[in-house]
Amino acid sequence: MKIFLICLYAATALWAQTINAVCAVVMDKAITLYEVENAAKADRISKEEALNRLIDLRLREAKIDELRLSVDEDEIDLRLEQIAKRSNMNARGLREALTARGINYQEYRENARKAILSEKLAAAVLSSESIPIGEEDVERYYNQNRAKFTAPSEITVIQYASRNERSLREVMQNPMLNLPDVTQTTQTLSAKELNPVLYATLSATDTGRFTAVFPAGDRLVTLLVRGKKGSVQRSLQDARLEIYEELRREYEDRSIANYFAKERARTEVVILREVK
Numbered sequence: 001m002k003i004f005l006i007c008l009y010a011a012t013a014l015w016a017q018t019i020n021a022v023c024a025v026v027m028d029k030a031i032t033l034y035e036v037e038n039a040a041k042a043d044r045i046s047k048e049e050a051l052n053r054l055i056d057l058r059l060r061e062a063k064i065d066e067l068r069l070s071v072d073e074d075e076i077d078l079r080l081e082q083i084a085k086r087s088n089m090n091a092r093g094l095r096e097a098l099t100a101r102g103i104n105y106q107e108y109r110e111n112a113r114k115a116i117l118s119e120k121l122a123a124a125v126l127s128s129e130s131i132p133i134g135e136e137d138v139e140r141y142y143n144q145n146r147a148k149f150t151a152p153s154e155i156t157v158i159q160y161a162s163r164n165e166r167s168l169r170e171v172m173q174n175p176m177l178n179l180p181d182v183t184q185t186t187q188t189l190s191a192k193e194l195n196p197v198l199y200a201t202l203s204a205t206d207t208g209r210f211t212a213v214f215p216a217g218d219r220l221v222t223l224l225v226r227g228k229k230g231s232v233q234r235s236l237q238d239a240r241l242e243i244y245e246e247l248r249r250e251y252e253d254r255s256i257a258n259y260f261a262k263e264r265a266r267t268e269v270v271i272l273r274e275v276k
Contacts, residue, residue: 021033021273022272022273023036023051023271023272023273023275024051024054024055024269024270024271024272024273025269025270025272026055026058026059026062026267026269026270027058027059027062027267027268029058029061029062031051031054031055031058033273033275035054036050036051036054036275037050039053039054047275047276048275048276050275051275055264055269056257056260056264059260059263059264059267060121060260063121063124063125063260063263064117064121067121067124069117069120069121069124070117071113071116071117071120075116076109076112076113076116077091079112079115079116080094080108080109080112083112086241089195089197093195094197096214096215096216097195097197097198097201097214098197099212099213099214099215100198100201100211100212100214100221100223101197101201101211101212102211102212118252118256119252121256122252122255122256125256125259126252126255126256126259131248131251131252132251133244133247133248133251137247138236138240138243138244138247139236141243141246141247142236142239142240142243146233149233149234149239150231150232150233150234151191151199151200151203151231151232151234152203152228152229152230152231152232153190153191153229153230153231153232154188154189154190154228154229154230155188155189155190155199155202155203155225155227155228155229156186156187156188156189156225156226156227156228156229157186157187157188157189157202157223157224157225157226158175158184158185158186158187158223158224158226159184159185159186159187159221159222159223160172160182160183160184160221160222160223160224161182161183161185161216161219161220161221162179162181162182162183162219162220163181163218163219163220164181164182164220165213165220167179167181167182168182168213168220168221168222169213171222172210172213172222175224186226189202191232202223202225203228205223205225206225207225207226207227207228208224208225208226209224209225210222210223210224210225211223211225
């Protein structure tokens with residue numbers, strides 16, 4: 001028994017050492033094999049590529065610390081209010097629309113925080129650069145990606161509503177089920193009737209599929225998409241700001257990547273362990 005416990009302890013210790021083995025050190029910040037393996041699995045990339053991404057991340061974190069950049073809750077709230085306003089919603093409507101799409105609200109806030117922090121970093125390191133995006137770039141993107149700005153003109157859904165989430169989950173497993181605490185209403189909706197986020201969710205939901213369960217007033221709701229008809233093309237004028245923001249992000253991402261590639265070339269990065 002003692003021999004077994006000693007072997008088990010030794011195996012556990014060896015496993016822990018392997019998992020916590022340091023692969024690289026970037027400006028006194030370690031990157032472990034555990035981090036590399038998790039990143040590779042999460043992003044479905046090779047361990048070598050995962051290590052390179054983590055090295056770049058450490059460089060960015062060091063720069064953020066150096067510049068003392070941060071994002072507070074008020075900034076996140078303001079960003080979400082701006083997003084909601086662009087979609088003709090208030091903050092509560094945005095939260096409900098996100099829930100309908102199966103998006104965790106706290107994760108969405110965290111992504112907003114990261115986006116704001118990235119924008120601050122870009123503004124700091126690219127402060128002397130102008131963004132070379134003109135009207136012709138916006139028009140070219142629109143013409144090359146017209147399908148991104150097309151949606152059904154009408155969507156027929158069955159709305160299932162209840163105060164009992166468990167009952168809704170049962171109906172989602174078997175739409176033919178009739179439960180006394182679940183009401184059903186068939187509706188044909190147009191783009192003009194719904195906020196853009198929810199309509200985009202329904203457009204992206206396959207026929208015969210349910211949306212996620214989301215709150216609506218004092219009840220919970222899920223929508224079963226039964227059919228889609230017609231096609232509505234958003235105008236260039238309507239999509240212009242959205243396209244410009246997309247092109248701006250792409251430009252900043254490339255510029256930031258180039259900046260940190262140069263930073264990496266002049267920063268001491270110690271590779272202690274090869275990963276394959």
